Amino acid sequence: MKKMVAALLICSLTASMLVAGCGSSESTGSTENGGDTGSTGSSGSREINILMEEVPDTTIVQNQIAAFEEETGIKVNIETIGYSSMHEKLLTQMIGATNAYDVVVVDCYWVGEFVTAGWLEDLGPYIEKSGFDTSQYVDSMMDMVGQVDGITYMIPFYNYMMSLIYRTDIFEDETLRTAYQTEFGMELTMPEDLEGYVELCKWITAQNYDYSGVVMQGARPDPTVVEWANYLFSCGGDFYDADGKVAINSEEAVKALDLYIDCMTNAAPEGSKNFNLDEAFNVFAQGDAFSFISYNWMIPKLDNENESSVTGLSELIPIPNGSSLNAGWGWGIPTNAPDKDSAWEFIQWIESAEVTKERALEGGSPTRADVMNDPDVLEKWPYLETVCEIMEDSKMFPIMEDATQLVEVLGRELSLAVAGDQTSQEALDNVSAEMADMQ
Amino acid sequence: MDKKRKKNFATFMFPSLLVLVIVLAIPMVYSLVVSFFDxxxxxxxxxxxxxxxxxxxxLTDKYFMSSAATTFVFTIGVVMLEFLLGLGIALLLNTNVRGKNIYFSIIIIPMMITPVAVGLTWRLLLHSELGIVNYVLDLIGLTGKAWLADSKLALGTVMFIDVWQNVSYMVLVLQAGLVSLPMEPYEAAKVDGSSALQSFRYLTIPMMAPAFMTVLLMRAISALKTYDLIYVLTKGGPGISTEVISYHIYQEAFRDLELGSASAMSYLLVLVIIPIAVCFVKISKQKN
Incomplete structure (x- = not known):
């Protein structure tokens, strides 16, 4: 009997560890200045904590906060963390009585969930009181990471709209040009549609040079979902149709997945099926791929000789005859934040025209139209002009309460289809069936 | 036990029991209650x-059942491999080989590294394009593989990494057991003309049985809970080829936010673990 009790205890311990313990293993992000929960120091000085993702825009913000601290006397602690751990880290804070963070950055597909749950403060009164001008933000950014049903919950921070990035020097390679001309009887240029682009990638890979036609980010769940969304939109598909009915298994969507699988299987390095954005970037930055669909803020990284061996050789263009996935992050204040006034003071400072322009010049990805069209910014980063153009035709991930769940389901089914375990139609029918129960 | 000793015992045990109730019993009961709610x-x-x-x-979710099957394959595979390798290494280290303390120190290094760091390091080493493993294979004329991106290879690769890290735990426990065995039975067997294999079969295995059972039990339970490596290496992919039950429960709880069903899944896993644990304990008792 005693042995039985011992065995039961071991098993119960396992159960409680499974439920309570498996949510935070990768929260190993670097922490700057601690990140404790107190918002007011022992001396009464004001202090705010912010949770941010480890991306270039965050690094730039970290370099800017000293000026804010000097100007306002408010100490800012920025805790950085990898994207994959961010949602659950935020979640545990949002559902509590008090929050460790005064300011949070919210990814576009968390918006529906956060707003429905009532986790984000209505910023309207703060905007009105301070006279903060939100009219300068690009409309699509305000629609995505700004307002929901006319209420402003966030101020757009940076955009990560995706598009096609390719190596310009490869099109100038005489050997490749001649081979292409001989085989197809036409000049080597970027095709005008997505099918042509996939065929070009396959052809380049088949030439057996020391680079492939494309590198892709096929890891579950987010990387593959956001990449495939570009194929979906470019083939004329969408998550929902105009009447709000699930359309993820439409003819266009199936075609998009067939093309995606074709490109992944026959043009991309085999490892692409498990690459995340960093790994895909590294392959491209090492000169091992002709093209990849990625975030527009990759261009400054690719032009940085400390991070890339293809500096000055990358160009961002629209997806051939297609629509890009528009995406972005917004600054928000949790409803359970300890110091909302200081939080707002920080947000309006970091999003002021002067500070956002400074961030854009450092390689940040702006969301304000005045900054995107600023002559100094455009002179340094001419690709932003293309970003503005692409953004006009871009589409966004649906804003819905169960968006995170949709990403999980879609990521799993896409991955199964790419692995050859099911057809495109079967994969998307499965997603459609599960989407029917999502809000 | 006299009255005073009983009182002292209760006084000293109280803080530990209180902590256990707060951090173990209450969450356990709460998660059991939650499993019956949406x-x-x-x-x-x-x-x-x-x-x-x-x-x-x-139980009717095909992805949960698939993750249960993957967990079963993973657990049986890694525990048996780690046990056999660990026992072999422990036996070698138990001989009079020169520099065995140095070998022992090197072998237990992987155990001291956090699984997340192990996963990230191996993910870099196994990178299909830029990783050193495929580079070395290429140098010796072999074709590199997409170790973590091929659904036929991914589970095996994750199991290899788990074995690489945890075999040292087996070595540590089994080596400690071997060192503590009495020498007299071996000396008597030698006098009777017993071979090394016979000594191993009829002396070492019976005397080491409790240590074998303990180490197998502990590793099996640990392998059933594997989460960190999967999270860092594959996130359950490609497809669902490496989706183990703990990762599935994590998705249910922290991505889909369905705490009720995640708790139910955890308790279903407990129902699987109970017979295994009871079985191990009974075998251990018989061997004793």
Missing amino acids: TSLKHRGLGNFTGLQNYIAA
């Missing part, structure tokens, strides 16, 4: 009582 992290409170619905839904 509790979601998106909404405050327990939600609606659903009875056994979460359990039925889990």
